[in-house]
Amino acid sequence: MTHHHLEIDSLRIALDGNVLLELDAHIGPGEILTVMGPSGSGKSTLLAWLAGFLAGDFEASGHAHLDGRDITHLPAEQRGIGLLFQDPLLFPHLSVAGNLRFGMPRATRDKPRQVETALEQIGLAGFGDRDPATLSGGQKARVALMRLLLSRPCAVLLDEPFSKLDTHLRQEMRQLVFTQLRQAGLPSLLVTHDRDDAASAGGKVIELTH
Numbered sequence: 457m458t459h460h461h462l463e464i465d466s467l468r469i470a471l472d473g474n475v476l477l478e479l480d481a482h483i484g485p486g487e488i489l490t491v492m493g494p495s496g497s498g499k500s501t502l503l504a505w506l507a508g509f510l511a512g513d514f515e516a517s518g519h520a521h522l523d524g525r526d527i528t529h530l531p532a533e534q535r536g537i538g539l540l541f542q543d544p545l546l547f548p549h550l551s552v553a554g555n556l557r558f559g560m561p562r563a564t565r566d567k568p569r570q571v572e573t574a575l576e577q578i579g580l581a582g583f584g585d586r587d588p589a590t591l592s593g594g595q596k597a598r599v600a601l602m603r604l605l606l607s608r609p610c611a612v613l614l615d616e617p618f619s620k621l622d623t624h625l626r627q628e629m630r631q632l633v634f635t636q637l638r639q640a641g642l643p644s645l646l647v648t649h650d651r652d653d654a655a656s657a658g659g660k661v662i663e664l665t666h
């Protein structure tokens with residue numbers, strides 16, 4: 457297991473001169489930090505800052521370090537951060553296997569074998585040639601998770617990743633996602649409105665306020 461860690465130092469984000477959020481956090485390998493708070497409290501803004509997509513209207517100061525590397529001003533694609541959203545957003549023009557191969561580092565050894573193993577891990581052995589449109593919501597969510605992990609991120613941001621799933625599936629996906637993130641030793645930041653998500657993540661919880 458690799459030991460990735462993410463640090464947020466003296467982050468302060470303001471909008472029109474008003475401070476929206478201030479945060480210091482250290483997320484160790486396999487830790488999941490949950491961020492909660494009312495609508496408009498800045499949860500998506502925090503993720504956008506970390507991922508490198510923050511809109512120009514915001515003034516941000518502070519630093520983010522990933523594995524000791526200052527990523528604060530790096531372009532999004534050089535940060536090594538993986539994202540998991542509410543919608544699985546699989547590429548419709550690629551097969552399930554094509555989706556899984558998409559973000560794999562160029563130097564990855566034996567890609568077909570790794571794709572096959574990944575499909576087995578999520579109970580979708582033999583689904584490699586399928587069109588993603590023919591998968592159920594739960595199956596798409598599992599493929600999106602594996603595509604993320606196969607891209608070998610150094611940290612993961614999750615934005616309400618389970619909110620579109622029904623209760624039963626939600627429970628199942630929580631288990632799968634959190635177990636996989638822990639096993640991969642990835643520091644993760646979870647944004648959610650759901651207390652059960654936070655409890656299941658098992659880490660610290662931060663509440664953003666206005």
Ligand SMILES: Nc1ncnc2c1ncn2[C@@H]1O[C@H](COP(=O)(O)OP(=O)(O)OP(=O)(O)O)[C@@H](O)[C@H]1O
Binds near residue numbers: 494495497499500511
């Ligand atoms: N591009 C933008 N330009 C100006 N203001 C913005 C922009 N994006 C968001 N805001 C404002 O920034 C504040 C924080 O928004 P943000 O989306 O981070 O909240 P949130 O906690 O994620 O809310 P929700 O739970 O509803 O998703 C809000 O007041 C919002 O109106």
